[in-house]
Amino acid sequence: MIEVQGVSHQIGKTPILSDITLRLPKGKLTALIGPNGAGKSTLLSLTGRLMALQAGQIRVDGSDIGTTDTRALAKQMAILSQSNPLGSRLRVRELVSFGRWPHHQGRPGPRDAELVKQALEDMDLTALADRFLDALSGGQRQRSFIAMTLAQGADWLLLDEPLAALDMAHARGVMARLAGLRDAGRSIVVVLHDINHAAVWADHIVAMKSGRIAAEGPPAQVCTAEVLGAIYDMDLQVMQVEGKPLVLHHL
Amino acid sequence: MDRRFTLLSLALTAACAAYLFWGLGASWQFVLSLRTGKLAGMLLVGAAVAVATVLFQTVSRNRILTPQIMGFDALYILMQTALVASLGLSGFAGLAAPVKFTVEVVIMIAASLVLFGTLLGRAGQDVARLILTGVILGVLFRSAAGFLARLLDPNAFAVVQYASFASFARVNTDLLPIAALLTCGAIGLALWVAPRLDVLALGRPIAISLGLAHDRLMLLALALVAVLVSVATALVGPIAFFGLIVAGLAHEAAGTHRHARLLPMAMLIAGILLVGGQTLFERALGLQSTLSVVIEFVGGLFFLWLLLRGRIR
Numbered sequence: 105m106i107e108v109q110g111v112s113h114q115i116g117k118t119p120i121l122s123d124i125t126l127r128l129p130k131g132k133l134t135a136l137i138g139p140n141g142a143g144k145s146t147l148l149s150l151t152g153r154l155m156a157l158q159a160g161q162i163r164v165d166g167s168d169i170g171t172t173d174t175r176a177l178a179k180q181m182a183i184l185s186q187s188n189p190l191g192s193r194l195r196v197r198e199l200v201s202f203g204r205w206p207h208h209q210g211r212p213g214p215r216d217a218e219l220v221k222q223a224l225e226d227m228d229l230t231a232l233a234d235r236f237l238d239a240l241s242g243g244q245r246q247r248s249f250i251a252m253t254l255a256q257g258a259d260w261l262l263l264d265e266p267l268a269a270l271d272m273a274h275a276r277g278v279m280a281r282l283a284g285l286r287d288a289g290r291s292i293v294v295v296l297h298d299i300n301h302a303a304v305w306a307d308h309i310v311a312m313k314s315g316r317i318a319a320e321g322p323p324a325q326v327c328t329a330e331v332l333g334a335i336y337d338m339d340l341q342v343m344q345v346e347g348k349p350l351v352l353h354h355l
Numbered sequence: 356m357d358r359r360f361t362l363l364s365l366a367l368t369a370a371c372a373a374y375l376f377w378g379l380g381a382s383w384q385f386v387l388s389l390r391t392g393k394l395a396g397m398l399l400v401g402a403a404v405a406v407a408t409v410l411f412q413t414v415s416r417n418r419i420l421t422p423q424i425m426g427f428d429a430l431y432i433l434m435q436t437a438l439v440a441s442l443g444l445s446g447f448a449g450l451a452a453p454v455k456f457t458v459e460v461v462i463m464i465a466a467s468l469v470l471f472g473t474l475l476g477r478a479g480q481d482v483a484r485l486i487l488t489g490v491i492l493g494v495l496f497r498s499a500a501g502f503l504a505r506l507l508d509p510n511a512f513a514v515v516q517y518a519s520f521a522s523f524a525r526v527n528t529d530l531l532p533i534a535a536l537l538t539c540g541a542i543g544l545a546l547w548v549a550p551r552l553d554v555l556a557l558g559r560p561i562a563i564s565l566g567l568a569h570d571r572l573m574l575l576a577l578a579l580v581a582v583l584v585s586v587a588t589a590l591v592g593p594i595a596f597f598g599l600i601v602a603g604l605a606h607e608a609a610g611t612h613r614h615a616r617l618l619p620m621a622m623l624i625a626g627i628l629l630v631g632g633q634t635l636f637e638r639a640l641g642l643q644s645t646l647s648v649v650i651e652f653v654g655g656l657f658f659l660w661l662l663l664r665g666r667i668r
Binding site: 149152153154174175176177178179181182183184185188189190191192193194198199202203205206209210249252253256 | 412413416417550551553554555556557558559560561563564565566567568612
């Protein structure tokens with residue numbers, strides 16, 4: 105379980121997060137939703153120790169992220185942020201191989217090669233494995249980064265908008281793959297902008313607005329016209345299709 | 356893969372042999388000992404500049420920057436001038452070379468960590484801002500050094516002037532032992548952390564997700580750059596574009612992102628260019644101390660070519 109306790113954050117004098125207390129369930133696929141600037145990415149970055157905590161405490165399966173050795177944390181938790189500018193010119197396979205680094209520290213073994221191959225297959229990248237990343241489309245790059253995160257083999261996966269730049273087929277493919285990982289016992293936290301992906305695939309939804317938790321619960325509870333309408337300040341309709349909520353936000 | 360490595364090693368050995376033994380003449384013992392000192396100096400400078408540039412490009416995640424473009428060597432010259440200005444010529448000359456040099460290196464490390472550490476931390480993502488700030492800092496350091504130099508008496512000015520122009524023919528051999536010690540230590544450390552540098556090059560978020568102590572390694576790399584640039588500048592004076600050629604060629608020749616291979620490759624290439632070039636100029640063409648000018652000219656062209664090819668990343 106990830107426990108967030110009394111976390112506040114500000115950049116300059118602008119408050120980004122105000123006193124957030126939250127528990128993210130283990131073994132579930134949790135979606136973080138909310139309008140732009142709600143603080144979703146900040147919360148995810150703080151949890152993944154990409155930014156220093158200013159106030160409060162975050163624990164991942166009991167280990168305090170402020171005091172636990174960062175190498176040990178890398179085996180517990182993998183985080184992928186929105187933009188990843190690389191310093192070196194890498195092939196897809198090389199990038200994905202770096203996912204195994206926390207386990208071999210520069211000396212890969214046969215088991216590492218196997219897991220890298222598996223991650224490449226899972227993200228439909230085998231045919232592109234020897235291409236350079238700068239010769240790929242945005243979506244293909246995105247899939248390469250997700251594959252690297254998968255190869256890391258951590259219990260917790262924190263992904264910031266993994267579906268950005270993906271086409272319909274690959275977006276669904278990634279969500280299905282994440283659901284598969286959840287079924288295999290991993291815990292996943294994902295920032296999503298497409299509310300319908302959250303409604304269909306997530307077990308638990310955390311909705312944020314202006315640096316606070318606006319709603320929390322299973323999709324059926326959060327994805328209603330009243331709750332979502334209040335969070336996004338817009339009129340929308342919610343239908344039920346095959347027992348899942350379908351949000352009509354574009355009409 | 357390894358054939359390139361062998362070829363480059365052979366080329367370096369050949370260049371060294373040619374430099375040492377070509378046209379020895381009658382008083383060969385004297386000439387040989389003189390040449391050995393210079394050769395050692397050139398190899399040290401080459402290795403130091405090569406490793407410093409590759410490290411700096413990795414830390415800044417940018418393939419056209421060198422520590423010199425960012426004003427590292429200007430900082431060193433400023434410190435030299437400040438020392439002469441504050442201690443006076445006799446005080447400056449009275450300092451034992453190794454002691455003075457060690458103190459200078461320590462100051463360089465502290466100054467560069469404060470200046471460039473904060474700079475890379477904040478503006479690391481923004482290449483344009485990084486380059487502009489570096490250029491401005493370089494100009495600031497050079498102007499400050501120039502201002503101090505104007506306050507000096509002519510004799511002291513001549514000493515500063517001597518330290519501020521690159522010459523591979525006039526290696527400062529007094530400093531060789533301490534320079535060798537520092538360079539080998541810094542390079543050894545760089546090779547030891549080479550696998551971690553590969554991860555550092557992936558950018559801060561990914562490096563942290565993979566469990567690398569990113570900020571600490573970045574500061575270590577910057578400290579190593581400061582040591583190596585101090586050594587190179589102290590031995591032969593400031594050289595701006597040499598590192599750029601070396602790092603560019605090393606990336607082409609190594610064909611990999613792995614620092615464990617990139618760093619030795621860069622050192623070999625730097626050695627070949629310096630020793631080979633110096634042999635050619637001193638022996639074959641009978642010219643004195645023009646190699647630095649040619650290297651800067653070719654390096655400048657290479658810099659423009661990189662800019663025009665759009666390889667700023």
